[in-house]
Amino acid sequence: MGIIVLKNKTIVLGISGSIAAYKICDLVRKLVKLRAKVICVMTSSAKQFVTPVTLQTISGNPVMEDIFEETTGGQVNHIFLAQIADLILIAPATANIIGKLAGGLADDLLSSVVLAARVPILICPSMNKNMYENEIVQGNIKKLKEKRFIFAGPETGFLACGTKGEGRLLEIDKIADKVVEILKEGKIKKKDFLGIKFLVTAGPTREYLDPVRFISNPSTGRMGYALAREAQERGAEVILISGPTHLPFPEEVKVVSIKSALEMEKEVKKYFPGVDVFIGAAAVSDWCADKKAKNKIRKSERMMLPLVKTPDILAGLGNKKGNKILVGFAAETGHLQRNAKNKLIKKNLDFIVANKVKESFGKQTNKITIIDREDNIETYPFLDKKKVAFFIINKILSFFPLKR
Numbered sequence: 001m002g003i004i005v006l007k008n009k010t011i012v013l014g015i016s017g018s019i020a021a022y023k024i025c026d027l028v029r030k031l032v033k034l035r036a037k038v039i040c041v042m043t044s045s046a047k048q049f050v051t052p053v054t055l056q057t058i059s060g061n062p063v064m065e066d067i068f069e070e071t072t073g074g075q076v077n078h079i080f081l082a083q084i085a086d087l088i089l090i091a092p093a094t095a096n097i098i099g100k101l102a103g104g105l106a107d108d109l110l111s112s113v114v115l116a117a118r119v120p121i122l123i124c125p126s127m128n129k130n131m132y133e134n135e136i137v138q139g140n141i142k143k144l145k146e147k148r149f150i151f152a153g154p155e156t157g158f159l160a161c162g163t164k165g166e167g168r169l170l171e172i173d174k175i176a177d178k179v180v181e182i183l184k185e186g187k188i189k190k191k192d193f194l195g196i197k198f199l200v201t202a203g204p205t206r207e208y209l210d211p212v213r214f215i216s217n218p219s220t221g222r223m224g225y226a227l228a229r230e231a232q233e234r235g236a237e238v239i240l241i242s243g244p245t246h247l248p249f250p251e252e253v254k255v256v257s258i259k260s261a262l263e264m265e266k267e268v269k270k271y272f273p274g275v276d277v278f279i280g281a282a283a284v285s286d287w288c289a290d291k292k293a294k295n296k297i298r299k300s301e302r303m304m305l306p307l308v309k310t311p312d313i314l315a316g317l318g319n320k321k322g323n324k325i326l327v328g329f330a331a332e333t334g335h336l337q338r339n340a341k342n343k344l345i346k347k348n349l350d351f352i353v354a355n356k357v358k359e360s361f362g363k364q365t366n367k368i369t370i371i372d373r374e375d376n377i378e379t380y381p382f383l384d385k386k387k388v389a390f391f392i393i394n395k396i397l398s399f400f401p402l403k404r
C-alpha cells in the first residue's frame, strides 16, 4: 500500500462504547500514516474505554464529542464535519449506534453527523455474539445496508465477554484496507453536486443530404458521456443530449437521442431553462444541406452541394446565460490557446476545454487545456477521458464555492 494513498482525504472516525475502542488508536495511526486527515468523534460511552487525549495526540486533531461545543470557529459542529468528510467510519460500532442510525435518530454529535452527511459511511460492528445475532440488531443492519451504508466485519473469534463467536471488530489492517478501497477506487464518490442540474451534449451530429448520405465527423461521444456519468455519480441530476454513438447510456442519466444539429438545438432549448450547468461536448456539424433531397441523389462525375450554416447552439445560450455555468470545448488543429480564448469570449462561457483534434477525436484518451475568463490556464497530460471528466467537473465545482 503506497504511503500517501489517502493524501487530501478527510475521515471522520466515529468511536462508540465497545471494549474494542482500545484498538482504535492503532487504526488512527495507520490512517494518519497513509496521510489521511483523521477527526475522531467519540460517543460519551466510548470515553469509558479510551481517552480523548490519546486520540487527539495520535490523530493530531481535536477530538469532537459535543454537538454544541464551540470547536469549529462558529460553524455548527455536525454540519461542518458532514461537509468536510470524504468518508465517515464508525469503528467500533455498537448495537446502540447501529440502532440509532437505523431509526434515523440524531441525539448526539456522531449520529447527527451521519444524518447530515452525503458521503460513504463505513460501519465496523463490535459486540457480544448474542447481541449481534439478535433479530432487532440484524434487522437494523439489513435496513442500513439497503441504504448507502457499507458494513465490514465483524469477525468470529474470542470476545471480551469470555465467549467465542461472531462479534469481534474486524482486524485493524483490514479496516484500513477497506477505507483505501472505498476512497481510492472511487466506487462511491463524494456527492458534491447534490441538487445541481446538468445538461450535456455529446457525440457527433448527422446532417443528411438525402435519405442515405450525411455529413458528420468521427466523434465517439466518449468525452460527453464521461462528463455526464461523472456529474451523475457525484449527485447531480443529468440530462444528456446525444448524437449517434455506439456507447451504452450512462446509468441514471436522462438521455435524449437526436441526429442533426437542428434537433440538438431544439432539445437543448427545451431543457436549458431548468438547469444550472451546460456543457457543450458535442462535435456539432457546422454545415447542413440547404435542402435535404427527398430521394437518393443520382451518381454524377461532379457534384455541387449547397450547404448552409447550422445554428451555433452554445453561442445561442451565451446570451441567456444568467447565473448558469457554461462550458464549451474547442477542438483545434492549430493555435490551440488563441482560438480557444476567442471562443470563450465570443460564446460567453465560464471556461473552455481546448484539445487538439489529433489528440482527442475518436480516442479513449484526451490531452486538455482549461482556460477560464480570468485567464487561468491549466494544462493536463494525456489521460483517460474518465479522468479528464473528473478534472473538468472539479473545475465546475469551483463555481459553487459552498459545495467545495
Ligand code: C5P
Pocket: 201, 261, 280, 281, 282, 283, 284, 285, 286, 310, 311, 312, 313, 314, 315, 327, 328, 329, 330, 331, 343
Ligand atoms: O466554434 P466551435 O464549433 O469550435 O465551438 C465548439 C463548441 O461549441 C463546442 O462546445 C460545441 O459543442 C459547441 N457548438 C455548438 N453548436 C455548433 C457548433 C459548436 O454548440 N453549431
